[in-house]
Amino acid sequence: MMRPWILSLLFAGCGALVAASVTVSGKPGTAVPLLLLFLLLAVLHSPLVFPRSVGAEEAQRRSAADGRPVVYWRPGCKYCLRLRFRLGRSARRLHWVDIWQDPAGAAAVREVNDGNETVPTVVLAGRPHVNPDPAWVLAQLGG
Known part of the structure; x- marks a missing residue:
């Protein structure tokens, strides 16, 4: 693609x-x-520059098993880049979903953002957080 x-x-x-x-x-x-x-x-x-993306369903399954957040992102998004770089090596601990490659991921983002594909959208314990502060995301990872 x-x-x-x-x-x-x-x-x-x-x-x-x-x-x-x-x-x-x-x-x-x-x-x-x-x-x-x-x-x-x-x-x-x-x-x-992003960790390998998985499909939305796979990311949700993994998140349910290990409790780690799911990050919906797309290439070229400056806010996604900011999140990625501020997370540093901890970014590998999240489940990343490229909404341009996964229609189910794009649909999940539209569902929680009033029909908009606003990224990054971080889902933690079933609750979406749109463009969260990277420090908050790090705190959720315990690091």
Whole structure:
């Protein structure tokens, strides 16, 4: 599925175009940092920075078994990125559901957000929390 990668591909493509135009205009020393900046943005907005996503039903089953929260997210969401980076290594302890890859996950988010796909939506013990403070999520993990 290409949808999660569209933003990353746009950043990489725009970076290549900008770097090429700067190089052609006679400033190759400026082109390299610009290209690296765009590539960094491409990686940050890709699914690569998030732990492996599972389906909504699997995440709910795992959460019921181990009590860990389920995080519904999508690539390119700055609030999801903020949550992911503030959680650090603890992010692996949550169950992540990419709503762009899982229609059941998108439906679950719409159900608790008045029809909107507002992410991140963290579900803990059956209660949804929309865009929670990362410190709160860490406290729920006991770390």
